[in-house]
Amino acid sequence: MRPDAEWLETDGLGGFAMGPVIGPRTRRYHGLLVCARRPPADRVMLVNGFEAWAVTPYGRWPLSAQRYTPDVTVPADTPYAVAFTHEPWPTWTYQLPDGTTIVHELVVPYGAPAVCLSWRATVTRPGITLVVRPFITGRGIHTLHAENPSFAFESQTVAGGVHWQPYESVPGVVSLANGAYKADPQWYRHVQYDQDRARGYDFVEDVASPGVLTWSLSSGAASWVMAADTDEARQWIGRARSSIALSERARREERRRRAALAAPLRRAGDQYIVRRGHGETILAGYPWFGDWGRDTCIAVRGLCLATGRLDVAERILAEWAEHISQGMIPNRFPEHGQEPEYNSVDASLWFIIAVDELLRLAGRDIAHAGQLILAVLNIVDAYVRGTRYHIRAQGDGLLAAGDPSVQVTWMDAKVGDRCMTSRAGKAVEIQALWINALRIAADLDPARCSVWMEGFERARAAFSERFWREDVGWCYDVVDTDNVSGAVDPSFRPNQIFAVGGLPNQLLGGNDARRLVDAVEQRLWTPMGLRTLAPDDPAYRGRYGGNQEQRDEAYHQGTVWPWLAGPFIDAWVRVRGGTDRVRREARAKFVEPLIARLDEGPGMGHLPEVANGDAPFEPGGCPFQAWSVAELLRVTLTVV
Numbered sequence: 001m002r003p004d005a006e007w008l009e010t011d012g013l014g015g016f017a018m019g020p021v022i023g024p025r026t027r028r029y030h031g032l033l034v035c036a037r038r039p040p041a042d043r044v045m046l047v048n049g050f051e052a053w054a055v056t057p058y059g060r061w062p063l064s065a066q067r068y069t070p071d072v073t074v075p076a077d078t079p080y081a082v083a084f085t086h087e088p089w090p091t092w093t094y095q096l097p098d099g100t101t102i103v104h105e106l107v108v109p110y111g112a113p114a115v116c117l118s119w120r121a122t123v124t125r126p127g128i129t130l131v132v133r134p135f136i137t138g139r140g141i142h143t144l145h146a147e148n149p150s151f152a153f154e155s156q157t158v159a160g161g162v163h164w165q166p167y168e169s170v171p172g173v174v175s176l177a178n179g180a181y182k183a184d185p186q187w188y189r190h191v192q193y194d195q196d197r198a199r200g201y202d203f204v205e206d207v208a209s210p211g212v213l214t215w216s217l218s219s220g221a222a223s224w225v226m227a228a229d230t231d232e233a234r235q236w237i238g239r240a241r242s243s244i245a246l247s248e249r250a251r252r253e254e255r256r257r258r259a260a261l262a263a264p265l266r267r268a269g270d271q272y273i274v275r276r277g278h279g280e281t282i283l284a285g286y287p288w289f290g291d292w293g294r295d296t297c298i299a300v301r302g303l304c305l306a307t308g309r310l311d312v313a314e315r316i317l318a319e320w321a322e323h324i325s326q327g328m329i330p331n332r333f334p335e336h337g338q339e340p341e342y343n344s345v346d347a348s349l350w351f352i353i354a355v356d357e358l359l360r361l362a363g364r365d366i367a368h369a370g371q372l373i374l375a376v377l378n379i380v381d382a383y384v385r386g387t388r389y390h391i392r393a394q395g396d397g398l399l400a401a402g403d404p405s406v407q408v409t410w411m412d413a414k415v416g417d418r419c420m421t422s423r424a425g426k427a428v429e430i431q432a433l434w435i436n437a438l439r440i441a442a443d444l445d446p447a448r449c450s451v452w453m454e455g456f457e458r459a460r461a462a463f464s465e466r467f468w469r470e471d472v473g474w475c476y477d478v479v480d481t482d483n484v485s486g487a488v489d490p491s492f493r494p495n496q497i498f499a500v501g502g503l504p505n506q507l508l509g510g511n512d513a514r515r516l517v518d519a520v521e522q523r524l525w526t527p528m529g530l531r532t533l534a535p536d537d538p539a540y541r542g543r544y545g546g547n548q549e550q551r552d553e554a555y556h557q558g559t560v561w562p563w564l565a566g567p568f569i570d571a572w573v574r575v576r577g578g579t580d581r582v583r584r585e586a587r588a589k590f591v592e593p594l595i596a597r598l599d600e601g602p603g604m605g606h607l608p609e610v611a612n613g614d615a616p617f618e619p620g621g622c623p624f625q626a627w628s629v630a631e632l633l634r635v636t637l638t639v640v
Helices: 194-198 231-237 243-260 264-270 293-305 310-321 346-362 369-385 428-444 446-467 494-499 510-524 548-554 562-575 580-597 626-638
Strands: 006-010 016-020 031-038 041-056 059-062 066-068 072-074 081-085 091-095 101-107 114-121 129-140 155-158 161-164 173-177 180-192 204-216 222-228 273-276 279-282 529-531
Touching: 006 101, 031 114, 031 222, 041 204, 041 222, 101 243, 114 231, 114 243, 129 222, 173 204, 173 231, 222 231, 222 243, 264 293, 264 626, 273 310, 279 293, 279 310, 293 310, 293 346, 293 626, 310 346, 310 369, 346 369, 346 428, 369 428, 428 446, 428 494, 446 494, 494 510, 494 529, 494 562, 510 529, 510 562, 529 562, 562 580, 562 626, 580 626
Parallel strands: none
Antiparallel strands: 006 016, 016 031, 031 041, 041 059, 041 129, 066 072, 066 180, 081 091, 091 101, 101 114, 114 222, 129 204, 155 161, 161 173, 173 222, 180 204, 273 279
16 A cells, blocks of 8 residues: 555545545545535535544543644654555554554445544443544635634534534534534644645645544444535435434445445446436546546446446436537536536547447437437537537548647646647547547438448548558557648557547558557556657656646656556457457456556555656556546456
8 A cells, every 4th residue: 555545435426535544634635524515516625634532541642643834743653553444435443552452434425415433442441532623624625724713613502413614605514423522612723735735736724623522432432423514414314313323324325335336446436426417427536526528428438338337327428418519518517617618529429439338238218318319410410510619520521620729639738828739630539539420320310321321431531541650550649730731740649549449440450450559558558557648759758746837748748547548458459359368368467457556546446547657657646537447447347
């Protein structure tokens, strides 16, 4: 396990609990109770954490640590945790110097903004007391909190506990415990978040503690439930008013639900599926991403279709179909409820791929089949006619998109007004998606089947003629670059892998396909996935780190993306004939090293967003990333 390993628990609404396995909180996003006010968005940090210690006849022993400026950790010595597991939920075991062993568990129930915590001594002996101070802010998850006179420390008594309302503008917190609560308002100032500092952000905040909770562990387990004061939480709490009953019921229900999801990787994938409106969606990553159209339509294949949850996939795709505008699904929904953003050429094409896969698995008699088929045909029609950002099918049948000032493909990093990889023109993976979309339209639209098939054949022929480089054995990344006829971008990037793998229809076959896949393996493959640029390119950046600008400059210039392992492994197996021997070899060579990373971190049980392009391929970016997990699931269940 890495020293910076982090755990994650989610509530199915966009809220979560998250923190470090060992040591003080290091991010502004680390917290016990994060509530989505408009699921899955508009998230607020209600309870950041706590300070806990045990008191025995032999001393006072810290069970937590805090970090303060300037670079001071309290206590200086590491708390007495000797074991941790994230399965089936975060569980710590503490061994105190006097021989006392305390087990601490944390569970987030599905469907409610709440968190259940418990502590128990493994051997009953007299004089063991647990003391906990909750830390509260009531801020947006992307902001920091400062001491101010408006913070309300007062509590109201409720059955089984107390109610805190730090600010009228955010939900209150219901605290239910089988211990004693005593008001003792205190500010804890200058809390320091080292990961935020390393990422170039503000990194100091003040948190408030309204009082102290105390339990006698000699008398039994300590149980503590906190919930946001929302309709979902009130309904959940209504099942049982006793905090012990709530805590134990949550454990039983979560154990059953997680057991139904079988393998740990499937359970990890389940944490990204959340409610949106009357439907469902997929959060791109925790803790800071919302739901993005591209990420959702890629991830749904692994999280839902490969795992057999076809009904969930149908609801997710139907929810996104309702937001199609001018043939485009949103690239993302902003955190605070602003209008959705439409600035992605490939999100709608990935939607078509996902719909096609759903209909092949579930049939066309599912409830939303008509809506989804109509959405697919509307997208293809709009792309033929032309839509936002110069997206339009050209005379050669290929799809042009973008201009030098905008980034519409998945390589979308921008520093100021400069697109790091604008890839305007005809990008290679966009053609693979577009040509597949034309073939799918032909299957779904009998009345115009011949029209779509003619477009499919013309575009496929143009692709082979314009992208394939016989002299080297791989593809251009972009042709008609910046919409200049005949201009090409020869950068060696992973996007070309979609001409062979990851999609239902290959654009290259035979020896050409094998040469391309071998070149990608040789120049781009790492144990964490594919690099975004070959290391011998002058623009290559082998390290992803530093402040926002430095990270964006490296984002697609050599940084590794684990989600690309999916199409690569698919292509690798295809060009070798897909035999059982080949599948076993691919699993041992590519899949098992990625699976081994799941329990190393930084996101325990998950894969991160990115990693360094240079050895030892250190993980970076978002520690819990949906499409990284989804593509590993997809190839594990359907390819190897």
